[in-house]
Structures are given as structure tokens and as C-alpha cells.
Amino acid sequence: MSYNIEAIIKFILSGQGSDGGFATYEKYPVVEPNGDWRLLPDPSPFIAANILFSLMQAKSPATNDAVKKGCEFLLSRMESGGYWRFWPYKSRQHPVPLDLDDTGVCSYVLTANGNTLTNKKALLNNCDNAGYFYTWLIPTWRNLLLHPLTSTGFARACLQALPTRMLEHYTYTDQEPAVAANALLYLRENKATQKAINTLVKVVEKGNFGMQFYHDEIMVYYHIARAYESGINGLAPLRDIICGHIEQRFEKNIESADELLRAMAAIALLCYDSNKGLAGRLIDSVGQSAYPDNWKILPYFSSKNRNFLAGSPQFTAAVFLEASIRLNAKQR
Numbered sequence: 001m002s003y004n005i006e007a008i009i010k011f012i013l014s015g016q017g018s019d020g021g022f023a024t025y026e027k028y029p030v031v032e033p034n035g036d037w038r039l040l041p042d043p044s045p046f047i048a049a050n051i052l053f054s055l056m057q058a059k060s061p062a063t064n065d066a067v068k069k070g071c072e073f074l075l076s077r078m079e080s081g082g083y084w085r086f087w088p089y090k091s092r093q094h095p096v097p098l099d100l101d102d103t104g105v106c107s108y109v110l111t112a113n114g115n116t117l118t119n120k121k122a123l124l125n126n127c128d129n130a131g132y133f134y135t136w137l138i139p140t141w142r143n144l145l146l147h148p149l150t151s152t153g154f155a156r157a158c159l160q161a162l163p164t165r166m167l168e169h170y171t172y173t174d175q176e177p178a179v180a181a182n183a184l185l186y187l188r189e190n191k192a193t194q195k196a197i198n199t200l201v202k203v204v205e206k207g208n209f210g211m212q213f214y215h216d217e218i219m220v221y222y223h224i225a226r227a228y229e230s231g232i233n234g235l236a237p238l239r240d241i242i243c244g245h246i247e248q249r250f251e252k253n254i255e256s257a258d259e260l261l262r263a264m265a266a267i268a269l270l271c272y273d274s275n276k277g278l279a280g281r282l283i284d285s286v287g288q289s290a291y292p293d294n295w296k297i298l299p300y301f302s303s304k305n306r307n308f309l310a311g312s313p314q315f316t317a318a319v320f321l322e323a324s325i326r327l328n329a330k331q332r
Contacts, residue, residue, distance in 0.1 A: 001284050001287060002328075003292075005058060005060070005321065005325065006062060007291075008291070008320065008321045008324070009058060009062050009063060009321065010062075011293045011295065012066075012314045012321065013063075013066050015312070015313065015314035016066055016069065016070070017043060020048070020069040020070045020071070020074075021043030021044075021045070021047075021048045021070070021073045021077075022043055022047055022051050022070075022312055022314045022315070023039055023043060023312055024039075024040045024047050024310060024312055025038060025039055025040065025297045025310065025312060026040055026310050027297075027299070027308075027309045027310075027311075028307055028309075029307065030305070030306070030307035031307060037311070040093060040310075041093065042087055042088065044086050044087055045073070045085075045087075045106055046084070046086050046101065046102045047301075047311075047312050047315055048073055048074060049070075049074060049102070049105040049106045049108075049109045050105055050300075050315060050318070051314055051318040052067055052070040052071070052109045053105065053108070053109055053226075054318035054319060055067055055070075055318060056109070056113075057321075057322050057325050057326070058321065058325055068113070070109075071109065071110055071113050074109065075110065077106075079153075079157070080150065080153035080154075080157070081118065081119070082107065082117045082118060082119030083103050083119060083137060083153070084098065084102035084103045085097065085098050085099060085102060085157070086102055095160055095161050096136075097137060097138075097157045097158045097161050098136070098153075098154060098157040099135055099136050099179075100123065100126055100133055100134065100135055100136070100137060100179055100183050101178070101179045101183075101213070103119065103123065103137065104123070104179075104183040104186045104187070105182050105186070107123075107186045108182075108185050108186040111186070120186075120187060121147065122143055122147045122150045122151075123137075123183065123186075123187060124187060124192050125142040127140075128173075128175075130195070130199045131193075131199045132175050132180060132196065132203070133179060133180045133183045134172070134173055134174065135174040135175060135176065135179045135212070136172050136174060137154045138154055138155075138158060139154045139155045174213075175210075176209065176211060176213065176220075177200055177223075177224065178219060178220045178223040178224070179213075180196060180199075181200065181220075181223040181224040181226075181227040181232075181235075182223055183196070184196065184197065184200070184227050184235075185226070185227045185230055185232070189231060189232045189233060194234065197234035198234070201234065201235065201237050201238060204220075204224070204238050204242075205241065212304050213302060213303070213304065214300075214302065215302045215306055215309075216257065217245065218246070218257060218264050218265050218268070219261070219264060219300070221242045221246065221265070222264035222267055222268050224242065224268075225267060225268035225269075225271035226267065228271055228272065229271035239272045239274065242268055242272065243268070243269055243272055243274040246268060246269060246275075246278075247275060247278060249265075250262070250265060251278060254285045255285060258296075258298050258299075259285075259286040259289065259290055259296060259298060259316060259320070260299075260300065260311075260315075260319060261298075262283075262285055263282070263286050263316075263319045263320045263322075263323045265279075265282055266278075266279040266280075266283045266323045266326075266327070267279075267319070267323045267326060270327060276330050276331070279327055279330075280327055282323075283324060283327055286323075287324075290317070291320075295313040295317040296313060296316055297311045297313050297316070298311050298316050299311050300315055
């Protein structure tokens with residue numbers, strides 16, 4: 001099936017606020033098993049940056065103003081000279097430290113749209129000896145030595161989260177492959193990131209990687225695949241593993257996951273230029289139920305205990321938009 005790209009874009013843009021952000025929703029399935037999604041007062045920069053990433057794939061005049069406005073939103077939420085949290089601390093909304101996931105995607109979107117940031121050196125040092133990135137931005141010994149003022153900002157952000165119960169659900173040395181992929185999306189493939197790329201490949205090859213803030217392996221594959229497609233060629237060895245797992249999961253049961261995960265799975269296949277037939281079926285299975293404006297709020301980001309979930313109908317639609325654009329490009 002073919003889909004009207006402009007109609008999907010229209011739905012996504014209908015959810016963009018006057019500040020350039022996109023509505024973010026939360027849900028608590030454990031303590032409120034019958035609870036519904038509820039709108040949060042302050043949009044998440046992470047949700048916005050990922051929606052903008054997908055809109056950028058459209059390369060459409062209809063998205064230019066929205067992307068520009070979205071970049072202004074990201075800049076307004078920037079802290080400490082080039083770093084982000086899932087929500088700004090000033091919102092007093094689930095305080096968490098600054099993190100590499102948000103910072104990587106926000107920085108990628110901003111620099112791709114002509115903005116200049118000076119945060120790469122500190123981000124490169126936010127890792128262990130194997131080069132594997134930490135999720136949270138913390139004052140590592142190397143950053144303390146080379147970037148003492150930046151490290152002070154990282155430490156302050158960590159301390160701001162101490163009074164909350166968030167520490168029950170994370171440690172400052174958390175690590176997971178989707179976060180590493182989002183860091184590489186921005187930091188690119190070069191001599192400074194080669195160790196991180198090699199470590200990420202080994203972690204995924206072993207197959208026992210932890211999923212801390214993403215609840216499904218398909219989300220991990222999506223983030224890795226789009227980093228690969230953006231130019232991180234060192235992630236090529238993961239093609240057969242990622243595409244093989246997706247095929248095993250969906251070939252006989254297309255609807256074995258929600259619509260967001262199906263669209264992400266399709267993108268991973270297309271980024272690795274694999275099984276366009278299955279990718280097309282996955283996309284159609286989503287479009288038949290949601291197109292043009294029946295997009296669901298589906299879990300994207302979660303807490304470790306899976307009691308907190310965050311999502312956005314605009315994000316669901318944006319991932320489908322990205323999948324459709326990539327499929328159309330492969331079929332030309």
C-alpha cells in the first residue's frame with residue numbers, strides 16, 4: 001500500500017506546541033493497572049528530538065518550519081552548555097540527571113540543522129575503560145581532569161536527583177546498547193569512537209545485553225540500525241543478528257508486537273537493506289489500523305521496573321512516517 005506522506009506529516013504537526021515541543025504522555029501500569037495515559041505538563045526534549053529526526057527524513061517543505069521550531073525548543077531546554085535530561089530540572093517533573101541518550105539525539109538534530117555545540121569531548125569521556133558509554137552524564141575521572149567545570153555541572157545534576165525515589169530504579173553507571181547507539185549517532189565513526197563501536201558490537205553479539213530504559217529489543221535494534229545507516233559503518237557486523245531476530249519474530253506473526261515496534265522493526269530491516277518484503281508487510285500492518293490519524297500513545301521510554309512508561313501519538317506516527325519514507329526510497 002502507498003500512504004499520503006503529507007497527511008501523516010499534518011497529523012504530527014498538529015501535536016506540536018507553540019514552544020516547538022510535542023506532547024508527552026505517561027502511564028503507570030503496575031501501581032495503576034487500569035490507569036490511562038495522561039498528558040505531562042512539560043514536553044520531553046527526547047521525544048521531540050526523535051520526532052524531529054523522523055521529520056528530517058521527509059525532506060519536505062511541509063516540515064521545514066516545524067523542524068526549525070523544534071530546534072528552538074531543544075535549545076530552550078539545553079542545560080550546562082550543551083546537555084539535556086529527559087525533562088528539564090526546572091519543571092520539577094520526575095527529576096533525573098543529565099543523560100547521554102537525550103544529549104546524543106538532541107545534539108545530532110541540532111547540528112544537522114546548522115547549530116554549533118561544543119560538548120563532544122566531554123561526551124566521549126563518559127564511558128568505562130572498554131569505551132562503553134554510561135547512560136547518565138557523570139564526572140568520570142578523565143572529565144574531572146580535562147573538563148572540571150563541566151564535571152561540576154554533571155555532579156550537580158546527579159545531586160539534584162538524589163532526593164527523589166529515582167535512585168531506586170537506576171545507578172549512575174547504567175549502560176545499554178540503545179544509549180551507545182544514540183551517542184554514536186552524534187559522535188560519528190572516527191578514531192575516538194572506534195573502541196565504543198567495537199564494544200557495542202561485542203555486547204550485542206553476546207546477546208545478553210540489558211534493556212534498562214527500553215522495554216523491547218526491537219527498540220535497541222531500531223536505534224542501532226539508524227546509527228548504522230547514518231554512517232556508523234562499524235555496526236555492519238550486527239546486520240545478520242538484528243535482521244535475523246526480526247525475521248524470526250515477525251515472519252509468521254506480523255502482529256506479535258504493537259504498532260510502534262512493528263514500524264521500528266521495518267526501519268531496522270530497511271536501514272540494513274534487508275528483507276524489504278517483510279518491512280513492507282510490517283508497515284502495511286500498522287498503516288491499515290492507524291492511517292491517517294488514529295495513532296496510539298504507545299510505550300517508548302520506560303523505567304527499569306517498567307512501572308513508568310512514556311510515549312506520544314506524534315512519535316508513533318513519526319516512526320511510521322520514517323518507515324514509509326525509507327521503504328519508498330528502497331523501491332525506486
